[in-house]
Amino acid sequence: MNQSHIQQLIKIAGQDRICTEQADLMCYAYDSSLDSQLHRYMPAAVFTPKNAADVSPVLKYCHEHTIAVTARGAGTGQCGGSVAPGGGLVIDLSALNRIVEIDTDNLQVIVETGVVHAELNQKLAALGFSFPPDPGSTKMATIGGMISYNASGMRAMKYGTTREYVLGLEVVMADGQVITTGGMNCRSLKTASGYELTKLFVGAEGTLGLITKARLKIMPLPEKKGIAVASFAKLGDAGKAVVEVFRHKIVPSAIEILDKSAIKAATLYKPSIKLPTDAAAVLFFEVDGPPPGVTYQAQKIAEVCKSIAIEVNWTDEPSQVKTLWEARSVVGAASGRVRPGATRVYIGEDICVPITNVGAALEGIQEIGEKYNTIIVTYGHVADGNFHSAPVIDLDSPEEIERVQQVGDEIHEMALRLNGTVTGEHGVGIVRAKYMEREHGPALAVMRTIKKALDPRNILNPGKMGL
Amino acid sequence: MNQSHIQQLIKIAGQDRICTEQADLMCYAYDSSLDSQLHRYMPAAVFTPKNAADVSPVLKYCHEHTIAVTARGAGTGQCGGSVAPGGGLVIDLSALNRIVEIDTDNLQVIVETGVVHAELNQKLAALGFSFPPDPGSTKMATIGGMISYNASGMRAMKYGTTREYVLGLEVVMADGQVITTGGMNCRSLKTASGYELTKLFVGAEGTLGLITKARLKIMPLPEKKGIAVASFAKLGDAGKAVVEVFRHKIVPSAIEILDKSAIKAATLYKPSIKLPTDAAAVLFFEVDGPPPGVTYQAQKIAEVCKSIAIEVNWTDEPSQVKTLWEARSVVGAASGRVRPGATRVYIGEDICVPITNVGAALEGIQEIGEKYNTIIVTYGHVADGNFHSAPVIDLDSPEEIERVQQVGDEIHEMALRLNGTVTGEHGVGIVRAKYMEREHGPALAVMRTIKKALDPRNILNPGKMGL
Structure with a gap:
């Protein structure tokens, strides 16, 4: 990418949308991964589209001139996915932050992909609904980032990952062509029509297309939550307890574990939490749903764990649920304290x-x-x-x-x-x-074939995913 | 496909595995679709592999000689997906019917794709588990057919479609190469590693590869079920009731509707069912989960519907649930009675x-x-x-x-x-x-690009999906 390319991109996108200041570019040189913080991968320029429609002409130009393009949301990722190791153009999608439509009757929303997860869920909660995937970085992560890396969080066993909630996408392909997956005008919750391109773009890390809008399935918020907390003398016992709970036909909305190191970190961070510091592990079982079912499940989990655990507590009182959950929620921030x-x-x-x-x-x-x-x-x-x-x-x-x-x-x-x-x-x-070769074996060749077919000039987020 | 091809295939696969008798081939000339029953699409030969490993050499030969290959399970499909409009070889996968592994501790099973859905779920039910997608054709449909057409059934809103339960696949590609999607040796319930090939092969109708094995997520069976049945004077009222139920934070495991014609059919078929024949529609709400939650939800649905419906009944008594559900379950068979x-x-x-x-x-x-x-x-x-x-x-x-x-x-x-x-x-x-062009617009071109990349000779189930 040379100076003439940048001049042309400014002509296409507007002076105020293309940034080349080194101090500003530095903000795009890393994400949360240690690797990017050590290497600081500087892009040549950053493009910040104001509207979804602005992306296509820029991509078309980059395709014609074989310029690498890396999409970026909030940069909260932890794998170096949104940095540009080979330079080129970073497209910062965070200004595409409009919630286009909330349609609770049809259990779906349409959003631009720069919308922050917590903002969407705050709006939905006021209406009694939720977009269930729930990453730890909810207050910063964008929907586009969640889609591109198939984020999930602690409730994926019961509620599924981001992929399960994406019904359709507006995608700008490598050559600038815009497609809508899941049916051009479709607002159905289900379809068996055509290849499921939607689910392929989810988790493709911006290497197959650039996602500008998403149609997402939402769910009614559960009426109530309960919690059971159990501590174990051995790690193996914690594993046994998880298996036993499923065997008793209970599907908790979350089962979180803190090992010895995490118990120590949480205790150092907030001594009032009072976790059993001699335990090998603590499990937090969250259950949700209709109120009497929540009470029943929390109680039953406690019973199931009783013979395996050192100690078990359960509650369906909202304030106590909050207190018991606190130890789990501080552990990320607390880990540095050790x-x-x-x-x-x-x-x-x-x-x-x-x-x-x-x-x-x-x-x-x-x-x-x-x-x-x-x-x-x-x-x-x-x-x-x-x-x-x-x-x-x-x-x-x-x-x-x-x-x-x-x-x-x-x-x-x-x-x-x-x-x-x-x-x-x-x-x-x-x-x-x-690790891709060893994890996927011959399937990696199939991934490479798809990549080559959809992005023949390898301009979309090159150098990622072992492709 | 000529006589020499057939001789070669017999050499590769064995005399007893390749069928060319016209009377036998006739069984493969149609599925449940009206179209195939009118046209009777005769294949040139049928190959019935006994082991998953037998498929690859046959596909390799067909690829080298550009012979069309159409995979078939039980033939219960309703879109002409498993018939061969251009002739060629049909591969009947119904003999690949081994349940390879049931691992309830890790909430998954590995099956050959000729396994019949009801047989798998019968085995799982004895252990307290289930593979949740639930097509009407459960007693005949194979897992491979369910995967290839992304079957779902009545519980998809709460539990998702087949796609959501497929963790990995063994796929024979067009050229005979065998890949395992979802990680070569992976037994995890979740991954964000590499392109999600698994979900792309689900619903691809055998046009991208031939699926011989599947790793499926299973869930604990719900402890209890309840039902509420409501009849409505206007179709619009039934729609309103559905929206209201979700608004009240209830996610039923199924909401089934019979319109006037279906009420008539069910009543003619079994007069003892006693449906309100003057109603414009009847809704059946099924709820499941922990027993007290089931009672609460069935009761609440009845309350929500009360002001909208002509009549509402609910029950959490297993025998009554069965009786109330009967009207819904007979309607498929009853429809001819009108x-x-x-x-x-x-x-x-x-x-x-x-x-x-x-x-x-x-x-x-x-x-x-x-x-x-x-x-x-x-x-x-x-x-x-x-x-x-x-x-x-x-x-x-x-x-x-x-x-x-x-x-x-x-x-x-x-x-x-x-x-x-x-x-x-x-x-x-x-x-x-x-209808594919109109439903998908420019996205259809992307589907065609993927098809061409993975099956350049167009041998896999050609003539389908508007590709």
Whole structure:
């Protein structure tokens, strides 16, 4: 991308929409991943469309001139997906933040993809509805980012991931052509017509097209929530409890786990939380639905856990639910506390394994931490075996940075050994590209064939996903 | 496909696996669609693999010699998807019927794709689990057919379609290469790694690859079910009741509708059912989950409907639930009864519209029936706007056959006008191919690009889906 390209893009998009100031570009050089923070991948320019229709002519030009294009939402991603390792143009979609239509009668909304998740859900909550996927970064993450990386959060076992709620998309293809997936004028909740392009673009990390609008399925908010909290002497017992709960025909809306390290972090952060510091793990079971069903389920979970756990508490009182849930909700922010002055970094942070390998995975992470003398706080969505491990290191120490990269590598390798995946909900981007061959085998060639067919000049988010 | 091809295929697959007897081939010349019953699309030969591994060498040969290959399960489809309009080889997958692994602890099963849905669910029910998608043809339909056409049934609003439960697939590609989607060795319930090939193959109607095995997510069976039945003076009132139920934060496991014609059919079939024959529509709300929640929800639905309906009944007593549900369950079989000696035919039978257009769609179907002097019985899954209309005609009358094709055409056109789709859960196949351009617009070109990239010789189920 040269100066003449930039001049042409300014002509097409407008002076105020194309940014080339180095200080501004720096903001686009990283996301939350350790990798991008170490490398600072500078783009040549940033384009900030004001309207969805502005994207197509820019993409058409980039296609004609083989200029790399990387879409970006809020930059909260943790895999280097929204940075441009080879330079080129970053398209910042955060100004496409209109909620186009809320149609609760038909259980759907249409939004531009720069809309922030929490803002959408705040508007929907006032009407008694919700867009169920619920990432930890809800207050910043955009719907477009959630779609492109198939975000989910803690309620995916019961409610599914983002993919399950995307009914249709407006996508600008590599050559600038605009398509609407899921039916041009369709507002149905279901279809079996044609290839499911929608679900293919979800999780494609901006490598197959640039998503400007989305039609999303919404659900009525549950009337009530309850919680049961159980602590266990052994990690294996926690795993057993999860299996037993499902066997008793209960599908909790979330099952969250804090291991020993996370219990310590939460306790240091907020001593009033009073978690059992001698436990190997604490499980938080959230249940939701009609009020009498919630009470019944919370109580039943407590009964099921009783013979396995050290201690169990349950409640369906809203204020107590909030108190009990607090320990789970502070753990992300608390993880840094286990080592004053150090920083939590995002690497190897999103593996997902079968439920029966949860104990082995948690033990494995701690062993890897010990081997590399690195503190790792681990918590996660145990209902679907998805963990977030948070290594806490001194970012000023090149030696610690070197070590933590081996930690990340070993965690990813372990996930594959345990019949898991290197990423449950954060995506591949730059940082997990090297595992794609081993995770997918011959299927990777099929992914590459699709990529080549839809983006023959490889301009869309190149250098990602091992494509 | 000539005699030498057949000889070679016999060499590759074995004499007993390749069938060319005309009488036998006739069984493969149609599915449940009216179109295929009128045309009888004869294949040149049928291959019945005994093991998943037998498929690859046959596909490799067909690819080298550009021989059309159409996969077939039980042949219960209603869109002509599993017949071979251009001849060639049909691959009958019904002998691949092994349940490879049931792993309730990890909430998943691995099956060959010829396994029949009801057989899988019978085995799972004994363990307290279920594969939730629930097509009407459960006793015959194979898992492979359900995957290839993204079947769903009446519980899709709450539980999702088949697509949501497919975690991974073994697919034989056009050239014979075998891939495993969703991770080569993965047993996780969730992943954000790589393109979601799994969900693309679901609903691709065997045009992108041939599916031999599937890894499926299962769920604990609900502990209890309840039902509320409400009858309405106007179709619009039934639509209003559905919207109100969601507004009251209730997500029924099914909402089924019988219109005037279906009430009449069910009553003729079984007078003891005692449906209100003067009603414009009857709604059946099914709720499931923890017992006290079920009672609460059934009761609440009855309250919500009270001011809108002519009459409402609800129950959480298992025997009464069964009795109330009976009217819904007989309607498919009963539809022929409205006209003695005539036959229900499958055409225009699967449109899906937004919930708020349900009333207009049902009225429209009746108007089309009147216009063409054809009796149409309509029932369906109103929670997601999906209807099954059953024209009942004299199959010996060429004039009636001519008329019913116009009926089908007008129903499909109306669905698109009402922001719907031509198929909610049965697929496109031959019979809905002509609507693809109008339903999908420029997105159809993207589908064609993917098809061409993965099946460059167009051997996989050619002539389908408007590709």
